[in-house]
Amino acid sequence: MNYKVFYRKYRPNNFQSIIGQEYTKNMLKNAIKHEKISHAYIFTGPRGTGKTSTAKIFAKTINCENPIDGEACEKCNSCLNFTTSSDIIEIDAASNNGVDEIRELINNVKIAPTNSKYKIYIIDEVHMMTTSAFNALLLTLEEPPAHVIFIMATTNIESVPITILSRCQRFDFKKMTMEELKKQINYVCKEEKIEISDEACSEIASISEGGMRDALSLLDQLSSSSKTITIEEVLSNYGSISGIFIKNIFKNILDNNIEELMNQFEQLKNSCTDYKIFIKKLIQEVMNYAIELKTNIISSKFSYEQAKKLIFELNDCLNRTNININPYILIELICISYITKKSENSAVSISETKENISENTDIIEKEPILEESTMTENSSEIFNQIDSNDSLLKLKEIRVNNCFVGAKKDLLQELKNMWSDLSTSPIPDEILNLLIDSEIVAVSSTNVIIVSQLESTSLLINRQIDEISDYLCEFFDRELQFIALTIEEWQKEKQKYIENMKQGKKYELIEESPIIIEKSDLEISISEKIAQEVFEHDKIEIV
Ligand SMILES: [Zn+2]
Numbered sequence: 001m002n003y004k005v006f007y008r009k010y011r012p013n014n015f016q017s018i019i020g021q022e023y024t025k026n027m028l029k030n031a032i033k034h035e036k037i038s039h040a041y042i043f044t045g046p047r048g049t050g051k052t053s054t055a056k057i058f059a060k061t062i063n064c065e066n067p068i069d070g071e072a073c074e075k076c077n078s079c080l081n082f083t084t085s086s087d088i089i090e091i092d093a094a095s096n097n098g099v100d101e102i103r104e105l106i107n108n109v110k111i112a113p114t115n116s117k118y119k120i121y122i123i124d125e126v127h128m129m130t131t132s133a134f135n136a137l138l139l140t141l142e143e144p145p146a147h148v149i150f151i152m153a154t155t156n157i158e159s160v161p162i163t164i165l166s167r168c169q170r171f172d173f174k175k176m177t178m179e180e181l182k183k184q185i186n187y188v189c190k191e192e193k194i195e196i197s198d199e200a201c202s203e204i205a206s207i208s209e210g211g212m213r214d215a216l217s218l219l220d221q222l223s224s225s226s227k228t229i230t231i232e233e234v235l236s237n238y239g240s241i242s243g244i245f246i247k248n249i250f251k252n253i254l255d256n257n258i259e260e261l262m263n264q265f266e267q268l269k270n271s272c273t274d275y276k277i278f279i280k281k282l283i284q285e286v287m288n289y290a291i292e293l294k295t296n297i298i299s300s301k302f303s304y305e306q307a308k309k310l311i312f313e314l315n316d317c318l319n320r321t322n323i324n325i326n327p328y329i330l331i332e333l334i335c336i337s338y339i340t341k342k343s344e345n346s347a348v349s350i351s352e353t354k355e356n357i358s359e360n361t362d363i364i365e366k367e368p369i370l371e372e373s374t375m376t377e378n379s380s381e382i383f384n385q386i387d388s389n390d391s392l393l394k395l396k397e398i399r400v401n402n403c404f405v406g407a408k409k410d411l412l413q414e415l416k417n418m419w420s421d422l423s424t425s426p427i428p429d430e431i432l433n434l435l436i437d438s439e440i441v442a443v444s445s446t447n448v449i450i451v452s453q454l455e456s457t458s459l460l461i462n463r464q465i466d467e468i469s470d471y472l473c474e475f476f477d478r479e480l481q482f483i484a485l486t487i488e489e490w491q492k493e494k495q496k497y498i499e500n501m502k503q504g505k506k507y508e509l510i511e512e513s514p515i516i517i518e519k520s521d522l523e524i525s526i527s528e529k530i531a532q533e534v535f536e537h538d539k540i541e542i543v
Pocket of ligand 1: 063064066072073074078080
């Protein structure tokens with residue numbers, strides 16, 4: 001069976017059947033009606049907006065022997081033989097971007113059309129051509145033979161040299177509107193005898209964001225398993241890249257709603273949605289917000305600089321080829337690193353369990369995104385100030401202190417050696433990935449300090465430190481307390497320790513009360529912090 005994908009099967013074959021692009025259609029039809037054809041055209045616009053289809057229809061109509069009101073007659077020799085005509089030359093610059101192909105093209109340009117009015121070159125993705133290929137093309141465009149027409153298409157007009165552009169008539173193709181997409185989806189469904197609910201149709205249109213090719217590809221995939229398409233089916237397959245879902249992800253970052261954000265990422269991790277599509281959509285969402293920040297005076301704690309940084313980080317993620325973990329874990333880490341809390345009235349610790357948070361969602365700060373300064377190299381310091389009342393901070397302080405009480409180099413070496421075998425342990429992947437990105441830097445007989453490359457990683461480890469400790473105790477086969485620090489925090493602690501050493505101060509074991517990670521503890525003022533600490537020289541080794 002010769003199966004044709006919907007996008008090809010339902011390609012328009014005359015101007016009338018092109019969806020949208022009214023201005024372009026009228027201009028091209030008028031050019032034919034008034035016989036005012038230029039030698040070079042360039043069609044630009046997002047993918048899936050009909051540039052190549054329009055180029056072909058235009059070429060067919062130009063060569064039609066009896067055009068009727070700007071449309072091809074479909075009856076003349078030229079129309080009937082259009083698809084096999086040697087006078088219509090299609091070039092995909094993405095695969096033929098070399099100067100040799102263009103040279104060959106130029107040599108043939110001089111030869112008159114065999115049985116048509118014009119010899120028409122359709123060059124798709126023209127921006128992909130090399131500079132020398134562009135130069136070769138330019139020579140022809142400067143003095144085109146009377147029987148030759150170029151129709152170029154590109155999704156990236158900025159990469160086309162101005163010398164080429166200045167010799168072309170340019171048409172900008174717009175994204176399809178929701179209505180236009182829905183109309184075509186419904187039309188295809190009717191032809192293919194597919195039942196689709198109005199809601200499902202709207203959702204497909206929304207996910208495709210103005211691209212007809214995407215819309216019909218989604219429809220194609222969904223209809224391959226069932227001839228009835230419901231909203232539930234669309235959402236379960238593609239919901240995680242729907243506009244609403246993406247908007248909510250960013251809203252949860254803005255609202256500092258870590259609970260909801262993590263729930264959304266749980267869905268993503270279990271979905272088979274292409275993470276690249278997801279990232280591109282999230283970047284677009286943040287981009288819209290950044291533009292809003294620049295063009296309108298909107299009050300936001302999420303600064304333009306932060307939005308820019310988030311876009312760059314997501315883009316880096318997009319370009320990473322060595323992601324061998326679930327990429328959504330990486331994206332989650334990036335997003336979570338933009339969430340933090342305000343100094344005062346901060347009532348919930350990040351080290352609290354998920355259950356505690358869900359019970360106390362009313363006391364989670366709703367607007368506490370930090371200013372840009374917190375995202376700089378000094379992040380952990382400011383982070384510390386802001387979270388100064390946090391129980392996590394206390395836990396960190398106690399566990400770091402207790403590790404320093406009896407830190408030993410041979411223990412460190414022993415555990416470090418074992419750490420390298422961590423990936424062979426039965427620890428769940430999601431935890432393992434956090435740990436593999438981290439290293440152990442100090443070990444005593446009771447405590448271990450872990451340092452993570454990213455602030456977000458240390459945050460995620462500490463959020464589930466009890467669970468992680470259980471796994472690690474089993475792995476190391478001994479009772480230990482763990483805590484994760486960022487590199488900056490660790491440098492600071494190390495420095496403090498060295499100072500204390502010089503002054504002959506001694507570290508003493510501090511009993512860890514279970515209350516430490518309870519909410520009630522948060523009321524304890526920072527001034528009640530455990531005092532410092534003398535040190536026992538020969539026992540301690542610092543990495
Ligand atoms: Zn014709």
